[in-house]
Amino acid sequence: MKQSTNHLFIDACFCKPVKRTPVWMMRQAGRYLPAYRAVRKKYDFITMYKTPEVATEVTLQPVDIVGVDAAIIFSDILVIPEAMGMHLEFVEGTGPRFPNPLKSERDVQALRAIEAREDLFFVMETLRLSRRELANRVPLIGFSGAPWTLATYMVEGGGSKTFKAIKTLRFARPDLLHQLLTKVTDAVIDYCTAQMDAGAQAIQLFDSWAGILEERGFEEFVLPYVKRIIEAIRRSGVPIIYFAKGGMLWMEKLVETRADVIGLDWTIAPDKARALVNGRAALQGNLDPTALYAPPDVIRRLVREMLEQFGSDVGYIANLGHGILPDIPVEHARTFVDVVKEVGRATL
Amino acid sequence: MKQSTNHLFIDACFCKPVKRTPVWMMRQAGRYLPAYRAVRKKYDFITMYKTPEVATEVTLQPVDIVGVDAAIIFSDILVIPEAMGMHLEFVEGTGPRFPNPLKSERDVQALRAIEAREDLFFVMETLRLSRRELANRVPLIGFSGAPWTLATYMVEGGGSKTFKAIKTLRFARPDLLHQLLTKVTDAVIDYCTAQMDAGAQAIQLFDSWAGILEERGFEEFVLPYVKRIIEAIRRSGVPIIYFAKGGMLWMEKLVETRADVIGLDWTIAPDKARALVNGRAALQGNLDPTALYAPPDVIRRLVREMLEQFGSDVGYIANLGHGILPDIPVEHARTFVDVVKEVGRATL
Numbered sequence: 254m255k256q257s258t259n260h261l262f263i264d265a266c267f268c269k270p271v272k273r274t275p276v277w278m279m280r281q282a283g284r285y286l287p288a289y290r291a292v293r294k295k296y297d298f299i300t301m302y303k304t305p306e307v308a309t310e311v312t313l314q315p316v317d318i319v320g321v322d323a324a325i326i327f328s329d330i331l332v333i334p335e336a337m338g339m340h341l342e343f344v345e346g347t348g349p350r351f352p353n354p355l356k357s358e359r360d361v362q363a364l365r366a367i368e369a370r371e372d373l374f375f376v377m378e379t380l381r382l383s384r385r386e387l388a389n390r391v392p393l394i395g396f397s398g399a400p401w402t403l404a405t406y407m408v409e410g411g412g413s414k415t416f417k418a419i420k421t422l423r424f425a426r427p428d429l430l431h432q433l434l435t436k437v438t439d440a441v442i443d444y445c446t447a448q449m450d451a452g453a454q455a456i457q458l459f460d461s462w463a464g465i466l467e468e469r470g471f472e473e474f475v476l477p478y479v480k481r482i483i484e485a486i487r488r489s490g491v492p493i494i495y496f497a498k499g500g501m502l503w504m505e506k507l508v509e510t511r512a513d514v515i516g517l518d519w520t521i522a523p524d525k526a527r528a529l530v531n532g533r534a535a536l537q538g539n540l541d542p543t544a545l546y547a548p549p550d551v552i553r554r555l556v557r558e559m560l561e562q563f564g565s566d567v568g569y570i571a572n573l574g575h576g577i578l579p580d581i582p583v584e585h586a587r588t589f590v591d592v593v594k595e596v597g598r599a600t601l
Numbered sequence: 602m603k604q605s606t607n608h609l610f611i612d613a614c615f616c617k618p619v620k621r622t623p624v625w626m627m628r629q630a631g632r633y634l635p636a637y638r639a640v641r642k643k644y645d646f647i648t649m650y651k652t653p654e655v656a657t658e659v660t661l662q663p664v665d666i667v668g669v670d671a672a673i674i675f676s677d678i679l680v681i682p683e684a685m686g687m688h689l690e691f692v693e694g695t696g697p698r699f700p701n702p703l704k705s706e707r708d709v710q711a712l713r714a715i716e717a718r719e720d721l722f723f724v725m726e727t728l729r730l731s732r733r734e735l736a737n738r739v740p741l742i743g744f745s746g747a748p749w750t751l752a753t754y755m756v757e758g759g760g761s762k763t764f765k766a767i768k769t770l771r772f773a774r775p776d777l778l779h780q781l782l783t784k785v786t787d788a789v790i791d792y793c794t795a796q797m798d799a800g801a802q803a804i805q806l807f808d809s810w811a812g813i814l815e816e817r818g819f820e821e822f823v824l825p826y827v828k829r830i831i832e833a834i835r836r837s838g839v840p841i842i843y844f845a846k847g848g849m850l851w852m853e854k855l856v857e858t859r860a861d862v863i864g865l866d867w868t869i870a871p872d873k874a875r876a877l878v879n880g881r882a883a884l885q886g887n888l889d890p891t892a893l894y895a896p897p898d899v900i901r902r903l904v905r906e907m908l909e910q911f912g913s914d915v916g917y918i919a920n921l922g923h924g925i926l927p928d929i930p931v932e933h934a935r936t937f938v939d940v941v942k943e944v945g946r947a948t949l
Contacts, residue, residue: 259616420889420894424894424895466868467922502869523848527910539815543763543768546765551772
């Protein structure tokens, strides 16, 4: 048996035996918490994550209020493109956007290499402060957008319905897209390394737009870059989680990334994911975030069923299949966490 | 060898040998065509599909202008909820919406059973007129929304980012959702039957929102209803196509519907789909619609590769993986069609 840490979450990431299933929620430091909204009233979103004291306060809220087994720093995936030189704007009601998305070869060439320790000092400071405040109660997760998703935002300027800009680049100028992805990958590696140096005890790579690609596109524009990052940042004891939303069709390729943990969205059945991955990685997920709109007794049943379907407490971290939605009642989030803690006891 | 019709498209749907791969495009009667926009300038969207002469004109445009191997009537999936008693509004720039979505048990109970021949007379008239105008040049496809997708629109009022309303119903009141789906299924059966009587030579069921569900939800709220429809409307010589966008993860269950043709979105690799379906249905798809933003020489290469990956001309209909986008140049759409016609020759 491998040596265990004192953290359920870290042990579960490495498929070590745990006393019970750990649980956290994507976007747990977010608007569904009245305590978060109280802070958010005072600052805009960008100011919040750029001010380490504020970001730390918000990072810790779900640990104290909802009782999750891991904290994830409050930040945004768009800090990398901003550090690379893109102007970021916050539009109330829409979120952060790049008013001048990348349009040409020259735009891509103008992107700077980042020095994350300095350029993203506020993130490192948030990590250090959060570690101190957490005092080892639960581990702290750092994160980054994955290259394809970051490139998509950089080329589109924000979200999109058809993703015309990035898809046109993908089909008409794959060479230029590869240039962009290479630069972004270098930045992600530097950023994740700096986060681990600053105290991140796990890293999650968010690939929110993986699912807009077709399988060949995933193989060409996603997989090699994610593989390179994971190989470059691997460090003893710090698990890496890869979450490719909409990519459940390509489970075999997700395993190829050699991530310690594969994040699952809600579309895939837990037992099917277990069978496909077959012990080669731990799994994290995957309750439909909208299930938390249901009354607590329904949530209880759904979480129990999810735990049963994952079938074992080894190599499993309970989570939602995407970020918690802003209008979920806190009691419902707490029910989700509580049921995992009650039911998710390993048969060690 | 089975008896062939004189239509490539129909033969391909039934996996009969064909001289070459047939091709059409979802949403081919649409805004990318200047001829369509000219008509659209004179009428709003709802008036267009409710006026058989106008709908017929638009139905035929892509046959004449782009040279597709099948026509699909110009209509909208929301005609069923409207016939069931819901008030439909057209919002310029957004599309059709229900300003009063279903909110209660009473709303569901108030929905009327439809008499498609009368209530949707304009659709039947469009089918009859289009058949006459087509004069057997190419076959005419009728279509309907599938029950889950229609129920989603009826409960949400329109599209949605989080699908809070339908998901809440799905998790908190599955019994009521089943009531709704049963009523909608009855209407779809009546509607498709009437369409075939009016001359539809194939039926496509569009399940545009299948992909927002998880696998168990698909099994419970989609599959039984689609199966019931297909069983009820099956008629000799009239193929049924089922297109569940975002449902490529559940290929085995798509085959269970016993549709003659499974529509593929672009996320799944053609050779993988072929292997999974293994001759149990014909396949239709699946070029990423955004690929048509690329220059014609790139489109040519992509279409050739797609045809190669499908691997055989038997049981295959070339199409996009979703509707053609409104700002695609007509020449690009024509390139798509032309390349299939050039390259898609069977080795009979």
